[in-house]
Amino acid sequence: xxxxxxxxxxxxxFSAAHRLHCDSLSAEENLALYGPCNTLHxxxxxxxxxxxxxxxPVTGMVINLVDLMRxxxxxxxxxxxxxxxxxxxxxxxxxxxxxxxxxxxxxxxVAARRSDLGDSEMTRVxxxxxxxxxxxxxGPS
Amino acid sequence: xxxxxxxxxxxxxFSAAHRLHCDSLSAEENLALYGPCNTLHxxxxxxxxxxxxxxxPVTGMVINLVDLMRxxxxxxxxxxxxxxxxxxxxxxxxxxxxxxxxxxxxxxxVAARRSDLGDSEMTRVxxxxxxxxxxxxxGPS
Amino acid sequence: xxxxxxxxxxxxxFSAAHRLHCDSLSAEENLALYGPCNTLHxxxxxxxxxxxxxxxPVTGMVINLVDLMRxxxxxxxxxxxxxxxxxxxxxxxxxxxxxxxxxxxxxxxVAARRSDLGDSEMTRVxxxxxxxxxxxxxGPS
Amino acid sequence: xxxxxxxxxxxxxFSAAHRLHCDSLSAEENLALYGPCNTLHxxxxxxxxxxxxxxxPVTGMVINLVDLMRxxxxxxxxxxxxxxxxxxxxxxxxxxxxxxxxxxxxxxxVAARRSDLGDSEMTRVxxxxxxxxxxxxxGPS
Amino acid sequence: xxxxxxxxxxxxxFSAAHRLHCDSLSAEENLALYGPCNTLHxxxxxxxxxxxxxxxPVTGMVINLVDLMRxxxxxxxxxxxxxxxxxxxxxxxxxxxxxxxxxxxxxxxVAARRSDLGDSEMTRVxxxxxxxxxxxxxGPS
Amino acid sequence: xxxxxxxxxxxxxFSAAHRLHCDSLSAEENLALYGPCNTLHxxxxxxxxxxxxxxxPVTGMVINLVDLMRxxxxxxxxxxxxxxxxxxxxxxxxxxxxxxxxxxxxxxxVAARRSDLGDSEMTRVxxxxxxxxxxxxxGPS
Numbered sequence: 001x002x003x004x005x006x007x008x009x010x011x012x013x014f015s016a017a018h019r020l021h022c023d024s025l026s027a028e029e030n031l032a033l034y035g036p037c038n039t040l041h042x043x044x045x046x047x048x049x050x051x052x053x054x055x056x057p058v059t060g061m062v063i064n065l066v067d068l069m070r071x072x073x074x075x076x077x078x079x080x081x082x083x084x085x086x087x088x089x090x091x092x093x094x095x096x097x098x099x100x101x102x103x104x105x106x107x108x109x110v111a112a113r114r115s116d117l118g119d120s121e122m123t124r125v126x127x128x129x130x131x132x133x134x135x136x137x138x139g140p141s
Numbered sequence: 142x143x144x145x146x147x148x149x150x151x152x153x154x155f156s157a158a159h160r161l162h163c164d165s166l167s168a169e170e171n172l173a174l175y176g177p178c179n180t181l182h183x184x185x186x187x188x189x190x191x192x193x194x195x196x197x198p199v200t201g202m203v204i205n206l207v208d209l210m211r212x213x214x215x216x217x218x219x220x221x222x223x224x225x226x227x228x229x230x231x232x233x234x235x236x237x238x239x240x241x242x243x244x245x246x247x248x249x250x251v252a253a254r255r256s257d258l259g260d261s262e263m264t265r266v267x268x269x270x271x272x273x274x275x276x277x278x279x280g281p282s
Numbered sequence: 283x284x285x286x287x288x289x290x291x292x293x294x295x296f297s298a299a300h301r302l303h304c305d306s307l308s309a310e311e312n313l314a315l316y317g318p319c320n321t322l323h324x325x326x327x328x329x330x331x332x333x334x335x336x337x338x339p340v341t342g343m344v345i346n347l348v349d350l351m352r353x354x355x356x357x358x359x360x361x362x363x364x365x366x367x368x369x370x371x372x373x374x375x376x377x378x379x380x381x382x383x384x385x386x387x388x389x390x391x392v393a394a395r396r397s398d399l400g401d402s403e404m405t406r407v408x409x410x411x412x413x414x415x416x417x418x419x420x421g422p423s
Numbered sequence: 424x425x426x427x428x429x430x431x432x433x434x435x436x437f438s439a440a441h442r443l444h445c446d447s448l449s450a451e452e453n454l455a456l457y458g459p460c461n462t463l464h465x466x467x468x469x470x471x472x473x474x475x476x477x478x479x480p481v482t483g484m485v486i487n488l489v490d491l492m493r494x495x496x497x498x499x500x501x502x503x504x505x506x507x508x509x510x511x512x513x514x515x516x517x518x519x520x521x522x523x524x525x526x527x528x529x530x531x532x533v534a535a536r537r538s539d540l541g542d543s544e545m546t547r548v549x550x551x552x553x554x555x556x557x558x559x560x561x562g563p564s
Numbered sequence: 565x566x567x568x569x570x571x572x573x574x575x576x577x578f579s580a581a582h583r584l585h586c587d588s589l590s591a592e593e594n595l596a597l598y599g600p601c602n603t604l605h606x607x608x609x610x611x612x613x614x615x616x617x618x619x620x621p622v623t624g625m626v627i628n629l630v631d632l633m634r635x636x637x638x639x640x641x642x643x644x645x646x647x648x649x650x651x652x653x654x655x656x657x658x659x660x661x662x663x664x665x666x667x668x669x670x671x672x673x674v675a676a677r678r679s680d681l682g683d684s685e686m687t688r689v690x691x692x693x694x695x696x697x698x699x700x701x702x703g704p705s
Numbered sequence: 706x707x708x709x710x711x712x713x714x715x716x717x718x719f720s721a722a723h724r725l726h727c728d729s730l731s732a733e734e735n736l737a738l739y740g741p742c743n744t745l746h747x748x749x750x751x752x753x754x755x756x757x758x759x760x761x762p763v764t765g766m767v768i769n770l771v772d773l774m775r776x777x778x779x780x781x782x783x784x785x786x787x788x789x790x791x792x793x794x795x796x797x798x799x800x801x802x803x804x805x806x807x808x809x810x811x812x813x814x815v816a817a818r819r820s821d822l823g824d825s826e827m828t829r830v831x832x833x834x835x836x837x838x839x840x841x842x843x844g845p846s
Contacts, residue, residue, distance in 0.1 A: 006523045007559040015694060017581035017606040017648075022199060033200060035207055036646035042581035042606005044694050050559075055527065058445060059456060060519035065556060066458055082600035084581075096201035100147045104196065130579060130608050133206060136148040136191075156412060158299035158324040158366075163481060174482060176489055177364035183299040183324005185412050223318035225299075237483035241429045245478065271297060271326050274488060277430040277473075288805045289841040304622060315623060317630055332841075337809065340727060341738060342801035347838060348740055378624035382570045386619065415629060418571040418614075438835060440722035440747035440789075459787035465722035465747005467835050505741035507722075553720060553749050586763060597764060599771055660765035664711045668760065697770060700712040700755075 003054040007123060008062045010049060012072045014081035017042035018097040021086070045102075046128035047076055049110055053120030063118045071116055075109040103127045103137035111139075144195040148264060149203045151190060153213045155222035158183035159238040162227070186243075187269035188217055190251055194261030204259045212257055216250040244268045244278035252280075285336040289405060290344045292331060294354045296363035299324040300379045303368070327384075328410035329358055331392055335402030345400045353398055357391040385409045385419035393421075426477040430546060431485045433472060435495045437504035440465035441520040444509070468525075469551035470499055472533055476543030486541045494539055498532040526550045526560035534562075567618040571687060572626045574613060576636045578645035581606035582661045585650070609666075610692035611640055613674055617684030627682045635680055639673040667691045667701035675703075708759040712828060713767045715754060717777045719786035722747035723802045726791070750807075751833035752781055754815055758825030768823045776821055780814040808832045808842035816844075 019041070020034040030038050049072055053062040079089050085097040091109070095101050107125045110117075128134040160182070161175040171179050190213055194203040220230050226238040232250070236242050248266045251258075269275040301323070302316040312320050331354055335344040361371050367379040373391070377383050389407045392399075410416040442464070443457040453461050472495055476485040502512050508520040514532070518524050530548045533540075551557040583605070584598040594602050613636055617626040643653050649661040655673070659665050671689045674681075692698040724746070725739040735743050754777055758767040784794050790802040796814070800806050812830045815822075833839040 002564055004523075004527050004560065005564060006526060007561075008523065009557050009559070011555040013695070015605050015607050017604045020201070022201075024199065033205070039646050039652070040581050040648040041579050041646040043579050044608045055521075055523045058447065060443070060445075060521040060524040062523055062558075064456070082603050082605040084604040088603070098196075098201040100145075100149065100196045100203055101201040103147060104145050131577070132152040134150050135203075136150070137145065138148075141143060141146060154413070156323050156325050158322045161483070163483075165481065174487070180364050180370070181299045181366040182297050182364040184297050185326045223321050223323040225322040229321070239478075239483040241427075241431065241478045241485055242483040244429060245427050272295070273434040275432050276485075277432070278427065279430075282425055282428060284846060286805075286809050286842065287846060288808060289843075290805065291839050291841070293837040302624070304624075306622065315628070337803075337805045340729065342725070342727075342803040342806040344805055344840075346738070380624040382568075382572065382619045382626055383624040385570060386568050414575040416573050417626075418573070419568065420571075423566055423569060436836070438746050438748050440745045462787050462793070463722050463789040464720050464787040466720050467749045505744050505746040507745040511744070554718070584765070586765075588763065597769070662760075662765040664709075664713065664760045664767055665765040667711060668709050696716040698714050699767075700714070701709065702712075705707060705710060 003057065005052060006055050006062050007050050007052045008065065008068070008120075009051075009124075010065060010068045010072060011046055012069075012077050013044060013046050014077050015042065015044050016080050016083050016085050018085040020096055020098060022096050023094075043129050045080070046126075046134075047072065047106055048124070048126040048128070049106070049122065050124040050126075051117060051120035052123045053118065063120050067116055067118070071110055071113045075113060076106050079109075099127045099129045099133065099135040100137070103135050107137050107139060144198065146193060147196050147203050148191050148193045149206065149209070149261075150192075150265075151206060151209045151213060152187055153210075153218050154185060154187050155218050156183065156185050157221050157224050157226050159226040161237055161239060163237050164235075184270050186221070187267075187275075188213065188247055189265070189267040189269070190247070190263065191265040191267075192258060192261035193264045194259065204261050208257055208259070212251055212254045216254060217247050220250075240268045240270045240274065240276040241278070244276050248278050248280060285339065287334060288337050288344050289332050289334045290347065290350070290402075291333075291406075292347060292350045292354060293328055294351075294359050295326060295328050296359050297324065297326050298362050298365050298367050300367040302378055302380060304378050305376075325411050327362070328408075328416075329354065329388055330406070330408040330410070331388070331404065332406040332408075333399060333402035334405045335400065345402050349398055349400070353392055353395045357395060358388050361391075381409045381411045381415065381417040382419070385417050389419050389421060426480065428475060429478050429485050430473050430475045431488065431491070431543075432474075432547075433488060433491045433495060434469055435492075435500050436467060436469050437500050438465065438467050439503050439506050439508050441508040443519055443521060445519050446517075466552050468503070469549075469557075470495065470529055471547070471549040471551070472529070472545065473547040473549075474540060474543035475546045476541065486543050490539055490541070494533055494536045498536060499529055502532075522550045522552045522556065522558040523560070526558050530560050530562060567621065569616060570619050570626050571614050571616045572629065572632070572684075573615075573688075574629060574632045574636060575610055576633075576641050577608060577610050578641050579606065579608050580644050580647050580649050582649040584660055584662060586660050587658075607693050609644070610690075610698075611636065611670055612688070612690040612692070613670070613686065614688040614690075615681060615684035616687045617682065627684050631680055631682070635674055635677045639677060640670050643673075663691045663693045663697065663699040664701070667699050671701050671703060708762065710757060711760050711767050712755050712757045713770065713773070713825075714756075714829075715770060715773045715777060716751055717774075717782050718749060718751050719782050720747065720749050721785050721788050721790050723790040725801055725803060727801050728799075748834050750785070751831075751839075752777065752811055753829070753831040753833070754811070754827065755829040755831075756822060756825035757828045758823065768825050772821055772823070776815055776818045780818060781811050784814075804832045804834045804838065804840040805842070808840050812842050812844060 020037040103125045161178040244266045266278045302319040407419045443460040584601040725742040
């Protein structure tokens with residue numbers, strides 16, 4: 001009999017400022033491209049990370065949720081909460097901090113902590129920017 | 142290095158009346174089939190459309206969210222908000238407006254605007270009918 | 283020592299169609315007054331009823347929540363769920379079923395069942411029409 | 424032309440107590456493994472079951488939602504609501520009631536009622552343990 | 565018989581950056597006082613405005629919700645959405661944009677449009693800064 | 706000119722088990738009185754504490770939210786999260802832990818820390834037991 005595979009998801013929330021602005025474009029191009037998002041503003045972000053793995057037959061867990069929570073807090077929350085994403089987060093500097101770019105960056109941050117996350121594989125990072133908009137990244141193909 | 146692929150989702154809400162009733166069935170059959178949904182009633186509907194595509198290395202975006210928002214408002218919100226779905230929406234007349242049928246119809250409406258949505262492909266339409274019920278359509282197979 | 287006074291609130295949800303239309307006005311006046319709400323549409327309604335009363339020192343309860351739930355289901359849910367409020371609910375016929383009017387009507391329905399609700403007094407009926415709009419009625423002054 | 428395939432999801436909520444404790448481990452090992460979850464506590468659980476199937480061209484439905492609702496209430500809600508999952512639910516006794524284990528058990532309970540669920544196949548059971556944590560099970564592979 | 569009095573509430577959402585910093589204090593004092601909020605960050609804000617008034621016996625309304633919506637969009641949303649509250653909103657410049665200060669400022673903005681809001685009186689402005697924090701202002705005493 | 710008075714509310718969430726059972730009643734009476742709540746079960750509780758006070762003209766705050774958060778975590782979260790309320794929380798032992806009784810107990814816990822909460826007065830404790838049920842306590846009269 002095969003061991004069941006389950007996805008486990010944890011969410012963390014943080015509040016940050018950002019501005020969509022691309023240095024290689026002119027002010028006019030930036031405004032045309034990003035519209036109101038070109039102006040400095042901010043969000044309450046939600047971030048969900050999903051890990052997939054076999055359910056340990058003894059513990060009943062894919063992974064200890066405490067471990068995922070700690071990794072997410074250290075890699076995402078501590079770096080981004082109450083920050084200006086364009087300038088205060090070293091690994092975002094020089095990027096345009098769209099939700100898409102954040103999802104990829106968060107994936108990479110958590111992936112670098114793989115050794116703390118047992119046998120599971122990461123299958124999704126969701127970044128929720130507002131109650132009507134979110135993105136999902138499923139990792140490099 | 143491959144360009145990352147991300148899913149981006151936008152949600153719009155509208156309020157509408159509907160009634161589940163199939164003209165090819167008798168009144169008794171309709172009542173037996175649809176139960177209380179056979180009576181005229183209504184919902185606050187949520188509609189999510191998900192587009193998948195490569196993240197533009199310059200803009201950091203799969204698509205300009207403003208474009209998706211505009212398409213959804215023109216094709217879905219303007220047609221359905223504060224309407225009686227069975228009678229007021231030309232492209233729903235003659236259909237039984239279940240959440241399943243709405244999801245397929247909304248997919249077709251947005252797909253017809255593909256030229257406004259860049260290189261992305263649509264991967265999901267979710268119709269949320271109430272806080273306990275929703276459907277997902279992933280397109281024709 | 284005085285007995286503590288606590289407010290207890292229960293929520294029920296129902297889905298219904300309605301139309302804002304006043305028979306004493308012309309079609310043009312109705313449209314000008316109610317705008318898109320003049321057209322048949324619908325909502326997922328949330329209704330909260332709040333009762334205030336002393337906390338029974340033995341049971342720790344203001345009222346048995348089961349009693350409030352039963353009254354709300356019998357008086358509100360059973361009458362309104364999956365209905366067309368303008369025509370299917372006898373005690374709403376002839377009224378314009380705005381959220382304001384519903385709140386007052388629901389208050390009266392629950393108040394008529396006072397004998398089933400112990401020593402508490404009703405202090406508020408909230409009708410939530412959508413995620414951005416709700417009304418509160420605190421009873422006749 | 425192929426018949427469209429749609430996923431339909433229904434959610435039920437229940438409130439239960441549980442404790443993560445593995446009989447084959449010592450008290451110290453249990454505490455180290457489960458941390459605060461080793462202590463008796465509880466949750467408002469949300470359970471979503473998703474069925475996938477062709478949309479009936481006559482009825483516009485994958486399945487009658489009433490059938491899914493009834494199966495979920497009989498198999499999940501009636502068994503688990505206002506219960507101590509470790510002791511009161513016969514088919515959970517001897518298991519560690521993590522969200523992962525619950526998702527698998529709920530899958531099996533609903534799958535055993537397949538004959539009540541038409542031609543659809545179950546594709547997902549989601550167990551929402553709190554507003555920041557949930558798991559998904561997609562069935563035996 | 566008296567005319568029933570009802571409270572009607574509308575909510576608008578906007579996304580903005582802010583920073584809690586008081587010019588009359590030193591950098592150290594600001595940091596000690598505001599902690600992480602002293603750094604530039606942002607939120608998805610929700611704003612609720614509540615109007616109280618008699619229910620018009622003909623229309624069934626306290627006020628036309630469209631009027632309240634328009635006032636809130638013009639006075640709050642248009643001024644604050646996708647803005648840096650400390651610098652981009654003229655009537656906030658020089659203030660510390662805490663939720664408390666925003667609630668008072670929004671009250672004043674809406675109150676100045678009283679002539680567009682019929683016979684109702686404003687009774688509450690709620691500013692929701694995150695899912696765990698909000699403030700209510702009931703007007704000058 | 707008078708200083709504006711604002712209410713500020715913070716929410717904390719915890720997960721706990723409880724059972725409604727009154728030692729002075731027989732098993733039959735308990736079952737008749739509390740129904741399914743007489744059985745051991747649990748909830749994800751939300752607790753909101755509201756403080757009212759003048760907005761400091763310099764800081765723009767009624768109180769430093771960090772102080773309220775710390776008091777709520779120390780007095781409520783640390784004591785109740787992942788606990789069995791009937792037995793594990795010393796100041797609840799011997800009480801029937803209904804939402805009403807919890808609200809009163811939480812009020813008393815926070816009130817005892819008044820010296821940490823500046824000039825504000827506490828005006829409300831809300832205990833949210835599930836998505837359809839909550840209670841409010843406004844303090845001893």
